[in-house]
Amino acid sequence: MKKLWMMVLSVAVLSTGAFAKEIYVTIGSDAIDMSQKSLMTANAIATSSEITVLKINEKDIEKLSHLMHVNFNRCGGFIVHDSEQEAIAVLNNNAVRKTAKSLNFLNYTITEGERVQNMISRVNEFKMRDMILKLSSFNNRYYKSQSGVDSQAYVKSTWEAIAAGRTDAKVEYFMHSAWPQPSVVMTVEGSTMKDEILVIGGHADSIAGFWGRERARAPGADDNASGIATITEIMRVMMETGYKPQRTVKFMAYAAEEVGLKGSKAIADQYKAQGKNVVGVVQFDMTNHKGTKNLDIVFMKDFTNEAQTKFMGSLIDTYVTGVSWGYSKCGYGCSDHASWHNVGYPASMPFESTMGDINGKIHTKNDTIDAVGSQDTADHAEKFARLGVAYLVEMGK
Ligand code: BES
Numbered sequence: 209m210k211k212l213w214m215m216v217l218s219v220a221v222l223s224t225g226a227f228a229k230e231i232y233v234t235i236g237s238d239a240i241d242m243s244q245k246s247l248m249t250a251n252a253i254a255t256s257s258e259i260t261v262l263k264i265n266e267k268d269i270e271k272l273s274h275l276m277h278v279n280f281n282r283c284g285g286f287i288v289h290d291s292e293q294e295a296i297a298v299l300n301n302n303a304v305r306k307t308a309k310s311l312n313f314l315n316y317t318i319t320e321g322e323r324v325q326n327m328i329s330r331v332n333e334f335k336m337r338d339m340i341l342k343l344s345s346f347n348n349r350y351y352k353s354q355s356g357v358d359s360q361a362y363v364k365s366t367w368e369a370i371a372a373g374r375t376d377a378k379v380e381y382f383m384h385s386a387w388p389q390p391s392v393v394m395t396v397e398g399s400t401m402k403d404e405i406l407v408i409g410g411h412a413d414s415i416a417g418f419w420g421r422e423r424a425r426a427p428g429a430d431d432n433a434s435g436i437a438t439i440t441e442i443m444r445v446m447m448e449t450g451y452k453p454q455r456t457v458k459f460m461a462y463a464a465e466e467v468g469l470k471g472s473k474a475i476a477d478q479y480k481a482q483g484k485n486v487v488g489v490v491q492f493d494m495t496n497h498k499g500t501k502n503l504d505i506v507f508m509k510d511f512t513n514e515a516q517t518k519f520m521g522s523l524i525d526t527y528v529t530g531v532s533w534g535y536s537k538c539g540y541g542c543s544d545h546a547s548w549h550n551v552g553y554p555a556s557m558p559f560e561s562t563m564g565d566i567n568g569k570i571h572t573k574n575d576t577i578d579a580v581g582s583q584d585t586a587d588h589a590e591k592f593a594r595l596g597v598a599y600l601v602e603m604g605k
Pocket residue numbers: 431432465466467468469493494538541542543559563566
């Protein structure tokens with residue numbers, strides 16, 4: 209009984225003390241001197257070159273907001289967090305993302321001319337077209353529907369047939385407990401640097417409509433049967449020529465991208481937690497709609513690694529003859545590369561057009577291979593498969 213009264217008393221004291229509550233904000237590190245000088249209660253408790261976690265008294269929030277506006281012309285310019293841990297996590301993640309963007313993860317060199325050229329010459333547009341048509345023929349590949357499970361079984365058996373006879377290769381499901389559609393992963397074990405991993409991926413799911421998505425027609429030919437066909441062709445040429453990489457290569461067909469990058473996030477988070485050394489990630493999402501007149505391959509600048517992306521531009525200049533390239537940006541984490549980027553791995557996303565010229569048919573029943581920009585062929589996607597082969601061999605060494 210005495211204990212209960214003590215509890216009631218302490219709760220009452222805590223709640224009446226709320227007006228003097230300490231809170232945690234993240235704020236640009238350039239504003240720290242000013243904040244600490246102007247606010248008696250401000251205390252920087254963790255800092256990076258970009259942002260700082262500041263502990264302040266709740267009553268000073270408005271004053272800080274005003275100071276930021278006057279001194280830095282920023283509207284607010286800081287974020288209030290629920291807890292100290294949350295503020296620190298944001299700071300840490302910013303550092304992680306900065307690393308993922310700016311660090312050189314490898315010495316990027318171009319040395320495998322003969323092998324790359326031979327392999328590139330074998331890229332077959334008909335086979336890619338066939339794969340796009342086959343994947344589009346499932347009613348949809350939605351992450352919650354049976355056809356989305358069946359389409360992944362089709363990807364798995366197609367990849368198994370391609371890898372048949374290679375003892376260094378295996379194809380597995382990566383199961384997701386929260387929904388039925390699995391991701392599919394082919395691993396080709398590296399011969400001399402097997403702990404260094406390259407990821408060549410794209411999402412296998414499709415989506416259309418708002419209600420009844422399980423039943424909606426969603427061929428997803430461009431978004432993203434084209435990317436899966438691109439990946440499949442890279443691995444087919446790899447097996448046809450008997451190429452054995454020194455680094456481990458993982459080909460991935462992610463589940464559940466269209467509902468918030470869920471499949472790739474589960475995989476990337478697990479790799480991070482297990483301390484896996486992923487040295488390169490490339491995302492093929494939408495490769496078959498030629499939307500921009502004077503540009504073939506457009507690299508997304510956000511949620512990607514600068515050095516690796518620049519290297520991929522050099523690979524096009526060296527090997528993918530007649531193909532032009534440039535830059536654009538999504539403005540948000542628009543595809544699975546962001547899942548890898550957010551945990552600190554270097555990713556690139558070569559895309560089919562600029563954001564301004566995006567394929568308006570995606571996420572509808574009209575995302576089919578006969579749409580304008582594809583014209584019943586896989587001609588545009590073929591360029592990406594050539595680039596992917598060059599990436600595989602120059603990064604795999
Ligand atoms: N393939 C798209 C992403 C995309 C669309 C990139 C257009 C560039 C131009 C992807 O499948 C997608 O639809 N992403 C979602 C976001 C995701 C977090 C659910 C989107 O863009 O709405």
